Amino acid sequence: MSRHGDKPRRNFLRHTLALAAATLLVPVSRPAAAKGNVIDVRSKGARGDGSGDDTAAIQAAIDALPASGGTVRIPAGNYMVDASRAINLRSNMRLEMAPDAQLTALPNALKRYHIIKIWDADNVQIVGGRIVGERDQHQAGEGEWGYGINITASTNVTVTGTHVSGCWGDGFLISAKGRGPGMEMASDITLQSVVATNNRRQGLSLGPCQRVRILDSTFSDTQGTKPQSGIDFEPMGQGQVSDVLVQGCTLTGNKGCGLEIHRNVTGLVIRQCTIRDNSGYGILAVDMDNLWVDANTIASNGMNGITLGGHTSDVKITGNTLSSNSTRYLHRALKTLVSGRGGGDSHKNDLRIDDSTSNVHVSGNTFSS
Known part of the structure; x- marks a missing residue:
């Protein structure tokens, strides 16, 4: 099924090929600094005993790296973090956490907090470990911005194999600082084999950013305060999200959507993902352009x-x-929102297309009866 003429079709296919090329060429982050510069957080007094505040010791290890950078290692243990101060990563560094290393936020009453911040930094890697928020011990009822890992106005950042759960807000945030011509955008970001589960607001939110890869990762069981989605592209009026690949991911059990995409998003490929058992839409795209949903x-x-x-x-x-989508379908409520066409009327529960959309090409899909 195609909803465009020959000339729009040619333009559309050119845009699609350019989009595919752009997402495949998103660079993998460069190696962090020389391995010779390695500091273990225990050498700075971190205990990892699940009771004492290890924030200052971990930060001291990071701050002790030379200007050329290096690696900070966190061995097995439960390290308590004051999220009002956060662990602030810097340029040219690798944070290497053992599989049994956990950074746990101390209970607080803050509307906004960060367990790990990567702000205004370049060439940063996080490998392994677990980040655990304090949503079950939060000491107030307001706010929704408690982040596990916040990547803002930074470039060439990779997070690999890290598990983030229990945050008051989002497991991950990728975004920009400021807005308009002076905005500092996050760019060249890779999340690979990460897990974001049981966070309160989103598994991952994306504000203005460009050239992002989200690969082989899981975003599950988000619930607590809206939107409650696995991944939410929400730059809105702040700026634009462009050139993003979401591939090989699992989005499941979220109280909102699997993925939701809003205005000021362009150039997004969603490929080879499993999107199931979310309470909202599998994929909801509103007022965005250049989207490829494939396989x-x-x-x-x-x-x-x-x-x-x-x-x-x-x-x-x-x-x-x-x-088997639309398990809680409310026809009369949706009719006013999305009256439209899909892969035939019999497939409307699986695919709905608003009449105000344009240049939509649908082919090679398998629908339930």
């Missing part, structure tokens, strides 16, 4: 498997398997 399994979501709304344009939906 995903999208099943048993509470609302439509895929919904394209608003003035979303230049979309390819190809080779997906969509089944």
Whole structure:
């Protein structure tokens, strides 16, 4: 099924090929600084006993690295962190956490906090470990901005194999500082084999950023305060998100959507993901452009498997398997939001397309009966 003429189709295919090339060429972060510069946090007094505040000791290890950078190692243990101060990473460093190393936020009453901050930094790696928020011990009821890992206005950042859970807000945030011409955007960011689960607001939020890869990762069981989605692209009026690849990921059990995408997003590929058992939409895209949804399994979501709304344009939906979606479908409520066309009326629970969208190409998908 195609909703464009020959000339728009040619332009659309050119845009799609350019998008695919751009996402495949997103660079992998360069190695962090010389391995000879290695500091163990225990040498600075960190105990990892699950009771004392280890924030200052961990920060002292980071601050002791030379200007050329190096590696800070966190061995096995439970390290308590004052999230009002955060662990502040710097340029040209690698934070290497043992599989049994855990950074746990101390209980607080803050509306906003950060367990790890990567702000205004370049060439940073985080490897392994667990980050645990304090949502179950939070001492107030307000706010929704307690972050596990906050990557803002930074470039060439890689997070690999890190597990983030129990945050008052989002497991991960990738965003910019400021807005308008002077905005400092996050760019060249890779999340690979990470897990964000049981966070309160989102598994991952993206504000203005460019050239981002999210690979082989899991975003699950987000619940507590809206939107409660696995991944939320929400730059809105602050700036633009562009050139993002989400590939090989699992988005499941979120109380909101698997993925939701809002205005000021362009150039997004969602490929070979499993998106299932979310209470909202599998994928919701509103007022964005240049989207390719390819070879995903999208099943048993509470609302439509895929919904394209608003003035979303230049979309390819190809080779997906969509089944048993709209398990909590409310036809009359949705009718006013997304009256539209999908892969035929019999497939409307799996795919709905607002009449105001344009240049939507649908082919090679398998739908439930």
